[in-house]
Amino acid sequence: MNAPFCPAALQPAPILPPLPPGTGGMxxxxxxxxxxxxxxxxxxxxxxxxxxxxxxxxxxxxxxxxxxxxxxxxxAQIRALGANLLMVSPGSVNQGAVRLGAGQRPNLTWEDAQAIREGVALLAGVSGVIRQQHQVVAGNMNWSTGILGADPDIFAVQEWVPESGRVFNAEEARGARKVAVLGATVAEALFGDEDPVGQPIRIRATPFEVIGVLARKGQGPQGQDQDDVVVIPFWTARRSVMGAWRIWAHAVSWISLKVEEGEEMAAAEEEVRQLLRQRHRLAPNEPDDFILRNMAEVAATRDxxxxxxxxxxxxxxxxxxxxxxxxxxxxxxxxxxxxxxxxxxxxxxxxxxxxxxxxxxxxxxxxxxxxxxxxxxxxxxxxxxxxxxxxxxxxxxxxxxxxxxxxxxxxxxxxxxxxxxxxxxxxxxxxxxxx
Amino acid sequence: MLIETEGLSRHYAAGEGSVVALSDVTLGIPPGELVAAMGPSGSGKSTFLNLIGCLDRPTSGIYRLMGEDVARLSPDALAGLRSRRLGFVFQSFHLLPRLDAMANVELPMVYRGLPRRQRRERAAAALDAVGLGARLHHRPTQLSGGQQQRVAIARALVNGPDLLLADEPTGALDTRTGLEIMALFQALNRSGVAILMVTHDAEVARYAMRVLRFRDGRLVANERQAPADAAAELAALPAAGRAA
Incomplete structure (x- = not known):
């Protein structure tokens, strides 16, 4: 291996050069x-x-x-809904000593919606809405979906824009014309890739003309498909599809309304509440017989x-x-x-x-x-x-x-x-x- | 004087009273000597070494290292002294097993904050000076006991100390290897490094030029002597039946 170690070879002189100063620490x-x-x-x-x-x-x-x-x-859902959306639905009602649960008596009417439209300022739109589930048929295809009878304002309130065709107008609504606007899911289920605009469909045996298809909105706040819907004029729904209830012919399932962008939600909510209480002749100590919900609040609760x-x-x-x-x-x-x-x-x-x-x-x-x-x-x-x-x-x-x-x-x-x-x-x- | 002590004492608390490990040591050692501290176990020689090595502080008395009074210095100041002025060699080598010879020798310079390149150059030179220039990258487990002790000596030298302290440096080595270490000590000493080694072995003490004898915590003798020449004895030894 290596040569034998010979310490005598060391010179009587410093073995190593002087140490440089260094920084004095690690x-x-x-x-x-x-x-x-x-x-x-x-x-x-x-x-x-x-x-x-x-x-x-x-x-x-x-x-x-x-x-x-x-x-x-x-x-994203709040953005899709629009943060300033309010929904009024029927609440519990006192009949004598009997308290009925929410929605058991359809005590909201289309006229309530009209009164809100005329009586409350700063609204971007109001619509009474009635909704029922029905079978829709086109050619040899059929699809069970939510039929929405609503006023033309509903499109502004829900921020529904037609992707093709158009939505119905006030004249068509007044005339209770048999025109339908399809959600994207329904259009796809009934017509596939075809353009449904101008095509005939039937809702519960009543023939309708498709005048538009709505742009896709995706999932709603409760996870439901917001595009699985057919929108028709309110009075068309009442007379030709839902079958008029004798007593509650003017009842709505709910009223959707939208406050003008940038306006105070709480103030608008309070105005709507006071107007409805007045119309429903509620005494000051009586509770509301309707429920007012702010959709942003619903979403925030989930958040x-x-x-x-x-x-x-x-x-x-x-x-x-x-x-x-x-x-x-x-x-x-x-x-x-x-x-x-x-x-x-x-x-x-x-x-x-x-x-x-x-x-x-x-x-x-x-x-x-x-x-x-x-x-x-x-x-x-x-x-x-x-x-x-x-x-x-x-x-x-x-x-x-x-x-x-x-x-x-x-x-x-x-x-x-x-x-x-x-x-x-x-x-x-x-x-x-x-x- | 390199080392000056006056009435140097060290007591340890033990139960109710205290044990006197070192009592009233007064001496002076000039620079450049090779000194052996001798005595049986419990005689106080190791306590003396620890005090001189600034690892411990005296209970009473004065200790001056190169004129600097170190008895009352803070632990950090003592660390600085150990780093600048002192080098340690132990019976059991105390090399870090996961570092190679070079890295072990670099360690004292790490605490001086020397840049890596300078450290490596110097470590190589120090290992070369102790005869291990060919084994820079061996791990301690790949080296013999004598070689490990030489790595430890290179480590003790690398910061350029004034005093090298050795605690039973040949205690774990066979006679021939021990003699090699003594020859190395004498060579280093001739090149100007003072050495204080503690030993209980009279054979080893022969190579020192001054012998301090301790008994029951007291310094009982402080004599100069003519040292034996380790290198000459090594050359005279019959070639052992083992390769270097």
């Missing part, structure tokens, strides 16, 4: 290198420890993504419940981060004990206490960040997997990703501090003699 790159080396020496242990953080971070990102996706969907779910999931994720952090602390304590002699040596060769503290803190942070980084990737993957598999809308939130990474670093710092302090506080002599 730099961060060295500390990081040391941390990675130490972790690499115990790969399996590092991976298992990081797993706790990994699961927490992945869970945070996936749940936040699902929550954000759900919220985005609700917001709130989605948010509650998100918070619940996020707290589960937080708990798993906590458990992961305790895992980091545990393993760092083991590491400090195992490396007591190393700590003693480092102190002997010139490490200050803060160098030792930094070494173990950085190791803990690197460990937690490794788990966090892989967790971010897994969380994003999981989000997309959920989106694809369950069909949930999913939206990866980059601020949540940044937060998760920050939280995992903070976890490492927090749970690494105590073990690191223990390491830095060791007595060098005892540490060097440690077995």
């Amino acid at each position: 730099d961060l790159v060295e500390a990081l290198r040391g941390a990675l080396l130490a972790l690499a020496a115990n790969r399996l242990r590092a991976v298992l420890t990081a797993l706790g953080i990994f699961i927490g971070v992945a869970a945070v990102i996936a749940t936040v993504a699902v929550g954000a996706g759900a919220r985005e969907q609700v917001l 709130a419940s989605a948010r509650t779910l998100s918070i619940l999931l996020a707290s589960v994720a937080a708990v798993s981060l906590l458990v992961g952090g305790i895992g980091v602390m545990n393993i760092m304590l083991v590491s400090v004990t195992e490396r007591t002699r190393e700590i003693g040596l480092r102190l002997a060769i010139g490490a200050r206490r803060r160098d030792i503290l930094a070494q173990f803190l950085i190791e803990a942070v690197v460990l937690a960040l490794l788990g966090g980084a892989v967790g971010v990737l897994a969380g994003i993957g999981l989000s997309h997997g959920l989106a694809a598999a369950a069909g949930w809308p999913v939206l990866v939130q980059w601020d949540a990703v940044a937060l998760a990474v920050g939280v995992s670093a903070a976890t490492g710092l927090f749970f690494g501090y105590w073990p690191a302090r223990r390491a830095a506080g060791l007595d060098p002599i005892a540490a060097l003699r440690h077995d």
Whole structure:
């Protein structure tokens, strides 16, 4: 092998040139290198420890993504509905001492709708609406769908625009003409790729002419298909389709109305309420016999419940981060004990206490960040997997990703501090003699 | 004087009272000497080494290293002294097993904040000076005991210390390898590094130019002597039946 060692060859002169000054302290790159080396020496242990953080971070990102996706969907629905939509539906009524449940007596009428139109300012549109489920036939195809009898205002109120053809006008409504506007789903079911405009259809044996098809709106706030609908004039519906009820010939299923863009919803709501109470001759101490609903509020309620779910999931994720952090602390304590002699040596060769503290803190942070980084990737993957598999809308939130990474670093710092302090506080002599 | 102590004492709390590990040591050691501290276990020689090495602080007394009073310095200031002025060699080498020889020797310079390139150059030079220029990238487990101790000596030298402290440096080595380490110490000493080694082995103490004898925590003798020449004894040894 090598030549025999001959110390006599050493000259009686300094063995090494004078030491350059240096910066007087360990730099961060060295500390990081040391941390990675130490972790690499115990790969399996590092991976298992990081797993706790990994699961927490992945869970945070996936749940936040699902929550954000759900919220985005609700917001899209509110946008689709128009945020300033109000719905009035029949409420409970007192008949003598008997309280009837909501909707049992159809006490809202088409005339109520007309009164609102004339009596309340700042409205973009009002329509009494009657709805029944019926079979619609075109040629040899048929389809069961919701038939909506409504005033021409309904198109403005619901923000329904014709994709082809047109919607019916006031004259056609007054004349109770047999014209129909189809939702996209109905048009597709009855006519496939053909253009239905000008084609005849029958609703309960009554022939209609299709004059328009509505642009697609997608899912409504309760998950229903908003395009599965046929809209015909209100009085056509009353006379030719629904069969007039003798007593409640003018009853409506509900009244839809839209407040002018930029106007105060609460004020408009109150005006409508007072007008209807007056028309229904309700005494001041009597409750409303109708229900006034703000569609944005309905959507917001759903949003709130989605948010509650998100918070619940996020707290589960937080708990798993906590458990992961305790895992980091545990393993760092083991590491400090195992490396007591190393700590003693480092102190002997010139490490200050803060160098030792930094070494173990950085190791803990690197460990937690490794788990966090892989967790971010897994969380994003999981989000997309959920989106694809369950069909949930999913939206990866980059601020949540940044937060998760920050939280995992903070976890490492927090749970690494105590073990690191223990390491830095060791007595060098005892540490060097440690077995 | 390199080392000056006056009434240096160290007591340890034990139960109700205290144990006197070192009591009233007063001495002066000029620069450039190779000194052996001798005595049976419990005699206080290791406590003396720890105090001189700034790993411990005296209960009472004065200790000046190169004229600087270090007895009352803060732990960080002591770390600075260890980094600048002192080098340590231990009986059990204390190399970090996951680092190669080069990285082990680099370690003291890491705490001085030297850039990597300078560290590597210097570590290679130090390893070369102890005869391990061909084994820079061996891990401690791939080296013999003597080679490991030489890596440790290179590590102790690399910051250019004024004093090298050795705690039973040959305790874990066979006679021949121990002799090689002594020859290396004597060579280093000739090149200007003062060495204080603790040993219980009278054989080893022969190579020192000054011997301090401790008994029951007291310094009982402080004598200069003519050192034996380790290199000459090594050359005179019959070629052992093992390859270097």
